[in-house]
Amino acid sequence: MNQTTSAEILLIEDNPQDLELALRALHKAHLAKRIQVARDGQEALEYIFCEGTHAGRRIEDSPKVILLDLKLPKVDGLEVLKRIKGDPRTHAIPVVVLTSSKEQNDVVESYHLGVNSYIVKPVNAESFIAAVQQLGVYWLQANQPPQI
Amino acid sequence: MGGEMSMNNDHQSESVTDNATRTEQDKTRTEQAKTWTMEQSLRASELSYRRLFEAARDGILLLDVDTGRITDVNPFLVELLGFSHDEMIGKTVGELSPFKDVVSNQTMLERLQKDGYVRYENLPLETRDGRKKAVEFVSNVYQAGDRNVIQCNIRDITERKQVELALIRLAAIVESSDDAIMGKDLNGIITNWNKGAEKIFGYTAVEMVGASIMRLIPADRRDEENHGLENIKRGKSVEHFETLRQTKDGRLINVAITISAIKDASGEIIGVSKVAHDITDRKMAEDKIRQLNVELERRVIARTAELEAANKELEAFSYSVSHDLRAPLRAVDGFSQAVLEDYGTQLPEEGRRYLQIIRDGTQKMGMLIDDLLTFSRLSRAPMNKQKVNTGELVRTVLDDLRLQQEGRQIDLRIGDLPMCAGDPALLKQVWINLISNAFKYTRLCQPSVIRIGCTREQEQNVYFVRDNGAGFDMRFADKLFGVFQRLHRAEDYEGTGVGLAIVQRVIHRHGGRIWADAAVNRGATFYFTLEGEIKL
Numbered sequence: 001m002n003q004t005t006s007a008e009i010l011l012i013e014d015n016p017q018d019l020e021l022a023l024r025a026l027h028k029a030h031l032a033k034r035i036q037v038a039r040d041g042q043e044a045l046e047y048i049f050c051e052g053t054h055a056g057r058r059i060e061d062s063p064k065v066i067l068l069d070l071k072l073p074k075v076d077g078l079e080v081l082k083r084i085k086g087d088p089r090t091h092a093i094p095v096v097v098l099t100s101s102k103e104q105n106d107v108v109e110s111y112h113l114g115v116n117s118y119i120v121k122p123v124n125a126e127s128f129i130a131a132v133q134q135l136g137v138y139w140l141q142a143n144q145p146p147q148i
Numbered sequence: 149m150g151g152e153m154s155m156n157n158d159h160q161s162e163s164v165t166d167n168a169t170r171t172e173q174d175k176t177r178t179e180q181a182k183t184w185t186m187e188q189s190l191r192a193s194e195l196s197y198r199r200l201f202e203a204a205r206d207g208i209l210l211l212d213v214d215t216g217r218i219t220d221v222n223p224f225l226v227e228l229l230g231f232s233h234d235e236m237i238g239k240t241v242g243e244l245s246p247f248k249d250v251v252s253n254q255t256m257l258e259r260l261q262k263d264g265y266v267r268y269e270n271l272p273l274e275t276r277d278g279r280k281k282a283v284e285f286v287s288n289v290y291q292a293g294d295r296n297v298i299q300c301n302i303r304d305i306t307e308r309k310q311v312e313l314a315l316i317r318l319a320a321i322v323e324s325s326d327d328a329i330m331g332k333d334l335n336g337i338i339t340n341w342n343k344g345a346e347k348i349f350g351y352t353a354v355e356m357v358g359a360s361i362m363r364l365i366p367a368d369r370r371d372e373e374n375h376g377l378e379n380i381k382r383g384k385s386v387e388h389f390e391t392l393r394q395t396k397d398g399r400l401i402n403v404a405i406t407i408s409a410i411k412d413a414s415g416e417i418i419g420v421s422k423v424a425h426d427i428t429d430r431k432m433a434e435d436k437i438r439q440l441n442v443e444l445e446r447r448v449i450a451r452t453a454e455l456e457a458a459n460k461e462l463e464a465f466s467y468s469v470s471h472d473l474r475a476p477l478r479a480v481d482g483f484s485q486a487v488l489e490d491y492g493t494q495l496p497e498e499g500r501r502y503l504q505i506i507r508d509g510t511q512k513m514g515m516l517i518d519d520l521l522t523f524s525r526l527s528r529a530p531m532n533k534q535k536v537n538t539g540e541l542v543r544t545v546l547d548d549l550r551l552q553q554e555g556r557q558i559d560l561r562i563g564d565l566p567m568c569a570g571d572p573a574l575l576k577q578v579w580i581n582l583i584s585n586a587f588k589y590t591r592l593c594q595p596s597v598i599r600i601g602c603t604r605e606q607e608q609n610v611y612f613v614r615d616n617g618a619g620f621d622m623r624f625a626d627k628l629f630g631v632f633q634r635l636h637r638a639e640d641y642e643g644t645g646v647g648l649a650i651v652q653r654v655i656h657r658h659g660g661r662i663w664a665d666a667a668v669n670r671g672a673t674f675y676f677t678l679e680g681e682i683k684l
Contacts, residue, residue: 017479024486071471100471100478102521123477123514125485125507 006061007036008140012044012068012080013098018121022067022098025129031136036063041075044068045083048090062093065139070099070106078109085114092146094139098132207302209241213289216240216257216298228304230276241300246273251285260289260298270305282309328403328424331410334381336361336373339419348403348426350396361422364393366400380409380420390427402431459528466524473517481510516632519646522577523631527653531571538565538611541572542600545579553587557594563601566609568678574654581647582613582674588641589617589672597671614673619666628664651676 009026013019019037026035038044046052048066050059066084070077077097084090096117097110110118119135122128201208207225209218221236229236229246241247241256251268259266268285275281284303289296322329322340328348331340338361341353349356349364356363365373372391390404403424410419484503492500542565550558568575583600590596597616602609620628620635627633629652634645651674655662659679666672 015475015479017482018475021478021482021486100474101467102518103467104525121474121478123474123481123510125478125482128478128482129485 006057007034007063008065009035009136010038010044010047010063010066011035012038012041012066012072012077014039014069014072018069021125021128022132025132026136028129029133029136031133031140040073041077041080042073044072044080045075048080048084048093049087059089062090064094064143064145065135066093066095067098067135068095070097070101070110078106078113081110081113081115094143094145096135096139098135207283207300207304209236209298209300209302211241211287211298211300213260213296213298218244219297225302228275228281228302229273246275246281247271256287260287264289270309280306282306326426328422328426330356330361330422330424331419332361332422333419334377334417336377340421345424348395348401348424349393364395366392366394376407377420380407381417383409383417393424401426402428462524462528466521469517469521474514477510477513477517481507484510516644516646519644519650520631523646523650523653526574526577526650527657529574531574531657533569533571536568536570536572536575538568538575538602541576542579542583545576545583549580549584549587556587556591556596558587558590558596558598560596560598561600563599565600565602565611568609568611570658570678571654574657578651578654578676579613581651585647585674586613586615586617588643589619589636590615591617591641593617608677610675610677612673612675614671616671619668619670619672621668622666625664625666629662 011019011022013022019039023035023037036047038047044066047054047057048059048062050057068077068080072080077099081095081097084093084095091114094116095114096119097106097115098119098121099106100121102120107118117135119131122131201220201222204222204224207228208220208222209225210220211217212219218236218239218241221233226233226236229244231244236244241251242254251271256266266285266287268283271283271285273281273283282305284305285300286303287298287300289298291297322342325342325344326347328345329340329342330338330345332338338356338359341351341356345356346352351363361373362370369391388404388406390402392400393403394400404427405425406423408421409417410421412418484507487495488500488503495503539562542562546560546562583598586598587596590598593616599614600612601614602611604610618636618641624635627635629648630645631649632645633649634643636643652662655676655678660677662674662676664672664674
């Protein structure tokens with residue numbers, strides 16, 4: 001979570017247990033040495049757009065993937081998604097919604113805003129771990145991001 | 149008329165010699181000429197009288213003054229009474245059947261002697277062929293030459309009487325009408341004013357006849373009246389309109405007015421007739437209805453807003469359930485799993501079993517939440533009604549479900565399944581739930597027998613799914629479709645108790661009915677109908 005070096009994953013998650021389980025799954029699979037965590041929408045936007053405590057970061061050093069929860073304090077996930085996809089400097093960054101919500105409205109709205117993938121967090125531990133690890137493998141290793 | 153009118157013309161030429169005689173002769177010649185001229189003029193007079201007599205549109209009888217017997221009858225009376233000329237000549241008036249009971253010869257003659265004339269204003273007669281006539285009968289005595297003659301003039305006033313009667317009736321109708329019926333001239337001066345007008349406007353006829361109609365018209369509507377009068381004068385009809393009028397005591401009343409032109413015999417417009425109907429009560433009723441409608445509309449809007457708010461709240465609630473209830477479960481399961489993974493080897497067998505029970509609980513809870521959300525979603529999702537090919541839908545559902553039943557002996561037959569109207573996604577859920585129940589509750593049967601079909605009852609399609617499985621006790625049938633209600637133990641048949649609640653909710657949303665028939669260990673049949681019929 002070094003703020004000067006760019007992170008491979010930006011993990012936006014307010015729930016401490018979900019956060020810990022996700023980090024545990026990623027570490028177990030030896031994925032993502034550099035993970036940046038944001039605990040609410042406001043913090044996430046400051047990191048992405050290099051504002052506030054992240055003012056020194058270069059916006060070009062974007063993460064390979066952003067894992068985004070939808071229900072967040074301060075600024076909610078859909079708003080964060082809208083800001084990322086609405087800004088030419090950031091709209092190419094892959095964003096994966098990782099949420100508890102199965103609501104069709106959320107799914108449809110997310111895709112409308114340009115989300116790259118939508119994953120419903122499974123309640124079952126094995127399924128959850130598998131989902132997070134597959135995400136990591138896919139977006140960090142299999143996927144070829146654009147050179148910004 | 150006989151020779152009684154002829155003058156003495158018996159002059160002979162005489163021998164006259166002297167002047168005096170010549171003068172005498174001249175005189176006589178002048179007399180003779182005079183006489184001749186008189187004679188001529190009398191002849192002419194008689195001729196014109198005769199012509200009048202023959203052509204008159206009144207009946208004329210001539211009677212002998214001494215005997216009272218008819219001496220002459222004109223053609224009009226012959227036609228009027230239906231008796232021939234000869235039948236009447238020589239009779240007294242009283243002897244003629246039409247006059248028999250109404251004119252006594254004696255009385256008439258006596259009165260003629262005394263007054264010189266007799267007049268009956270309205271005599272009812274019956275003609276020879278039975279027609280009723282009303283006549284005016286006037287007798288005069290006058291001198292014709294050297295004799296007195298009685299002339300009776302008989303005028304047919306039947307038609308006039310009928311017109312008079314009609315007018316009296318009309319006047320009575322006008323007078324008794326509850327509507328105000330008024331006449332006015334082309335300057336708007338009132339000429340007629342009935343009782344209805346008195347009642348409606350409060351003014352008497354004495355007050356209004358001769359007064360201007362403007363008295364009734366509120367100041368801001370004077371133009372309306374002028375305009376209406378102009379139209380009538382120009383021959384345009386202003387047939388029917390609703391407006392306000394002012395009564396004597398200053399109230400404004402709603403009236404429906406019909407106006408039309410009054411024309412004289414030559415067709416010239418001489419005035420306006422106006423019928424005003426008091427519609428204040430009707431207007432009040434209309435206002436009341438309008439008011440009620442507005443109120444109803446307002447309530448509907450308020451109720452709709454309430455429902456929308458409730459629906460929004462429900463959505464927010466579901467969202468919350470969907471999102472927040474799962475997170476702690478994931479923590480319980482995730483960290484139980486972490487304990488097992490990281491410290492499993494340090495735990496005794498029993499400890500590991502307890503952790504597994506905790507994890508099973510979270511899975512069960514997760515399913516309950518999912519089913520509850522499905523139930524809620526299907527209950528409020530907008531309906532997308534269309535023609536649904538039931539047979540095709542059921543086969544698609546079976547293709548998916550059969551994959552999970554591999555290795556089982558299932559005798560499954562599908563009957564004829566008619567098309568229906570409904571939301572395909574919702575109906576698919578119905579068939580999934582009913583058929584998977586059939587698979588589930590026949591798990592222990594060898595073989596499992598499942599029948600899917602449709603029967604026709606009371607002109608409705610009744611779809612059914614029948615199995616030979618565990619069935620249930622019909623005493624508990626009322627609990628069958630309740631949310632979280634189960635009639636079997638979870639150890640025997642897994643489930644959350646939401647499936648049939650979903651089925652019932654969907655069927656009800658389609659306006660259909662659902663019911664079941666079953667016996668313990670002898671299978672169950674679920675029936676359902678869908679609203680209406682579609683013509684295919």
